[in-house]
Amino acid sequence: MQFKKGSGVTAKWAAALALVCGAVGLGMPAHAKTPEYTIAIITHAAPGDTFWDIVRKGAEAAAKNDHVRLIYMASPDASKQAQLVVNAVEQHVSGIALTLAHPDAMRAAVKQAQAAHIPVVGFNAGTGQWKAMGLLGYAGQDEMVAGEAVGERLNDEGAKNVLCVNQEQGAVQLEARCDGIKKTFKGKFAVLYVNENNMADVQSRMVAKLQQDPAIDYVVTLGAPYAVTAVRAIGMAGSKAVVGTFDMSPTAIRMIAKGTKLKWAIDQQPYVEGYEAVDMLWLNLTNGDTVGGGRPVLTGPSFVTQENAAMVAKYAERGTR
Numbered sequence: 001m002q003f004k005k006g007s008g009v010t011a012k013w014a015a016a017l018a019l020v021c022g023a024v025g026l027g028m029p030a031h032a033k034t035p036e037y038t039i040a041i042i043t044h045a046a047p048g049d050t051f052w053d054i055v056r057k058g059a060e061a062a063a064k065n066d067h068v069r070l071i072y073m074a075s076p077d078a079s080k081q082a083q084l085v086v087n088a089v090e091q092h093v094s095g096i097a098l099t100l101a102h103p104d105a106m107r108a109a110v111k112q113a114q115a116a117h118i119p120v121v122g123f124n125a126g127t128g129q130w131k132a133m134g135l136l137g138y139a140g141q142d143e144m145v146a147g148e149a150v151g152e153r154l155n156d157e158g159a160k161n162v163l164c165v166n167q168e169q170g171a172v173q174l175e176a177r178c179d180g181i182k183k184t185f186k187g188k189f190a191v192l193y194v195n196e197n198n199m200a201d202v203q204s205r206m207v208a209k210l211q212q213d214p215a216i217d218y219v220v221t222l223g224a225p226y227a228v229t230a231v232r233a234i235g236m237a238g239s240k241a242v243v244g245t246f247d248m249s250p251t252a253i254r255m256i257a258k259g260t261k262l263k264w265a266i267d268q269q270p271y272v273e274g275y276e277a278v279d280m281l282w283l284n285l286t287n288g289d290t291v292g293g294g295r296p297v298l299t300g301p302s303f304v305t306q307e308n309a310a311m312v313a314k315y316a317e318r319g320t321r
Contacts, residue, residue: 036067036068036069037068037069037094037095037281037282037285037286038068038069038070038071038091038093038094039063039068039069039070039071039093039094039095039096039097039278039281039282040070040071040072040073040085040088040091040093040095040096040097041055041056041059041070041071041072041073041097041098041274041277041278042073042074042081042084042085042088042096042097042098042099043055043072043073043074043081043098043099043124044074044075044076044078044081044099044101044102044125044171045074045075045076046076046196046197047076049196049223049225050224050225050249051223051224051247051249051270052074052270053319054270054271054274054319054320054321055124055270055271055273055274056072056274057271057274057319057320058270058271058272058273058274058275058276058278058320059072059097059274059275059277059278060274061271061274061275062274062275062276062277062278062279062282063278066278066279066282068094068278068282070278071088071091071093073087073088076168076196076197078101078102078105078106079105081098081099081102081105081106082105082106082108082109083109085098085106085109085110085112085113086109086112088113088118089109089112089113089116089118092116093118094118094119094281094285095118095119095120095121095281095282095284095285096113096118096119096120096121096281097120097121097122097123097277097278097280097281098110098120098121098122098123099122099123099124099125099126100122100125100126100129100130100133100172101125101126101168101171101172101173101174102170102171102172103126103129103133103172106133107133110133110134110135114134119136119281119284119285120134120135120136121135121136121137121138121139121277121280121281121284122135122137122138122139122140122277123138123139123140123273123274123276123277124139124140124141124173124268124270124273125140125171125172125173126138126140126172126173127140127141127142127143127144127173127176127296128144128172128176129172130296131294136280136281136284136290137280137290137291137292137296137297138292138296138297139272139273139276139277139280139296139297139299140173140268140273140296140297140298140299140300141268141269141298141299141300141301142296142298143173143174143176143177143180144176144177144179144180144183145180145301146177146180146246146266146268146300146301147176147177147178147179147180147181147182147183147184148180148181148183148184149180149184149266149301149303150177150180150181150185150220150244150246150266151180151181151182151183151184151185152184152185153244153264153303154181154185154187154218154220154244155184155185155186155187157218157263159185159187159217159218160187160188160215160217161187161188161213161215161216161217161218162181162185162187162188162189162190162216162217162218162219162220163190163191163192163209163210163213163216163218163219163220163241164177164178164181164182164189164190164191164192164220164222165191165192165194165202165206165219165220165221165222165226165230166178166191166192166193166194166222167193167194167195167196167202167221167222167223167226168196169193174222177222177246178191178222181220188215190213192205192206192209194206194226196223199225199229202226202229203229203232203233203236206219206229206230206233206234206237207233207236207237210233210234210237210239210241211237211238211239214239216239216241217240217241217242218241218242218243218244219233219234219241219242219243219244220243220244220245220246221243221244221245221246222245222246222247223245223246223247224245224247224248224249224251224252224265225249226245227243227244227245227252227255227262227265228249228251228252228255228262230243230245230262231243231255231260231261231262234261241261242261242262242263243261243262243263244262244263244264244265244266245262245264245265245266246265246266246268247265247266247267247268247270248265248267248304248312248316248321249316250313250316250317250319252265253265253304253309253312253313253316253321254313256304256305256306256309257306257309257310257313259306263305263306264303264304264305265303265304266300266301266302266303266304267300267301267302267303267304267312267321268299268300268301269299269300269302269321270299271320271321272299273299276291276297276299280297
């Protein structure tokens with residue numbers, strides 16, 4: 001509001017306006033400061049696996065937005081991962097988000113967290129186990145459904161002899177991927193187990209298998225780093241096979257975009273998994289919310305092919321896809 005200079009009512013109106021503004025200010029609640037919570041993320045990540053870098057970025061983004069302190073811990077050894085959960089309980093964290101690649105090994109640690117009244121959610125691994133273990137929610141891909149989608153795609157592409165390369169025997173989410181493919185794929189199917197901690201051995205075992213069975217026309221890997229290795233192994237073995245993979249990396253996306261032997265990747269959106277894991281805990285801690293209505297919050301699957309790789313690549317290059 002403007003007043004003419006020298007107006008006799010200016011001072012009166014200004015004083016009245018100040019009183020009104022003051023009254024409005026007193027009537028409005030002050031912006032509540034978000035409580036300081038500490039959330040632990042505990043995964044089965046292997047050292048050097050770039051997939052988990054993306055998960056961690058999503059978790060860190062959610063922690064920043066929700067104003068919580070984040071502790072990130074990981075071990076590919078199931079017993080050590082369980083011990084990390086126990087360590088988090090002993091640190092009296094506010095909430096725990098974890099992966100259930102090996103549910104039986106994690107069961108006792110999860111019960112200890114629950115006994116301490118610490119909310120626990122699952123993500124990434126354990127789609128079929130999280131609910132029975134009493135977790136509050138789950139964010140991730142239904143790996144059986146994803147595997148079934150891959151099997152159907154292989155049928156559509158005319159594949160006859162498929163090799164599924166599993167880098168961690170016994171991990172429930174990886175076993176489900178191969179099982180899903182086997183369920184819907186109509187041709188010959190085999191699983192090759194390799195050691196995720198020795199990429200040179202992974203490559204040599206792939207080469208040997210491809211030489212042993214020259215009829216293999218499709219190799220499906222369960223992680224992007226293994227897809228790149230599979231392409232090299234195919235060249236070394238003189239095979240005509242092509243590759244599809246679960247999960248992505250900037251290198252894999254570039255290879256798909258260029259039309260190499262790597263034809264597609266299944267994206268489960270690990271950034272979203274990490275983000276949702278933290279956010280679900282924050283909602284529960286601050287408002288008593290649970291998410292999903294007793295069902296998992298699905299983050300995939302979707303196929304990334306040469307047709308849409310360029311769009312996805314810009315996000316992959318910044319480390320969020």
